[in-house]
Amino acid sequence: MLLALQTAACRNQDTSQGARPAKISATKAYEKYFGPTPTTDKGTCYAFVIYFPSAKEPGKIVPFPFFTFDEKTMKKVAVERLLGGMDEGSYKGEILQPLNPGTHLLDLIEERGTVTVNFSKEILDSPGDKAAERALLNALALSVLQFPGIKDIRVQVDGKEKGTVGGKDVARFLGNGGLTTQPLVPDEDAVAQLPPPRLLSITAVKDKGAKDVEEVNAYFDRPVDIKEIKIAGRNDVPFEGEVYHSVFDMAAVLKPKDATLFKAGMPVKVRWKAVDKLGRSGEGDQEFLLEVKEH
Missing domain, CATH: 2.60.40.1220 (Immunoglobulin-like)
Structure with missing residues (x-):
């Protein structure tokens, strides 16, 4: 389970007796959707949001909170968790996974405020549902752009931004070529209104x-x-x-x-x-x- 694993991982961190509770460092996106963070006495911790495409509201995305002690891997974790989807507990069937199950992240490179995510070629075998693809791209962009200092996000497939991979058109997934030359721009209006906790x-x-x-x-x-x-x-x-x-x-x-x-x-x-x-x-x-x- 996604959330359970995150919580358990953080619970297993070493603590020292008498440690003072400290506020968790959170992104603005986390504070917008989930409010002030709890405190922890388990060291420096970070809170952020991962967005997932909604199966109940086509085209919409749903935010979920995540916590980590490893600041360096937050962006990579956000993308890999998004690719993994979520079909757990009472959310079973409510989160859409529009990608071929074989799709995985080959690389994530950050340079001068731009993050380039490089997906495996299996992404091109995903169903061609345009609303689902757009929701996925919004989820990807918002999950990465929430982090301080990140201004742009670009998408590659098997290391290519345009052209073909295995005879398949990369531009098909990237929005008829529009995203092959321009940074991915998210639509914050696509975020679904959060219901009460469950x-x-x-x-x-x-x-x-x-x-x-x-x-x-x-x-x-x-x-x-x-x-x-x-x-x-x-x-x-x-x-x-x-x-x-x-x-x-x-x-x-x-x-x-x-x-x-x-x-x-x-x-x-x-x-x-x-x-x-x-x-x-x-x-x-x-x-x-x-x-x-x-x-």
């Missing part, structure tokens, strides 16, 4: 090879203040244990009193209320099948 999934985590889980995570699609949460079994009896916010406020984490109760695929009921950092409130009474991941 619960993505319920995932238990255990050490590799361990028999029992260590914790159970209720992952949200953005940082939230959790006002109420009850995690229960099929009989609607809440599981006992401590519940606290995860790093970056992206999840409620249950440290179960009896870890033997949790098995992969079991139904878990969650009743919750949460408010995001811009005051949008959401609530739900949902049932999920428990995922179990090792780390």
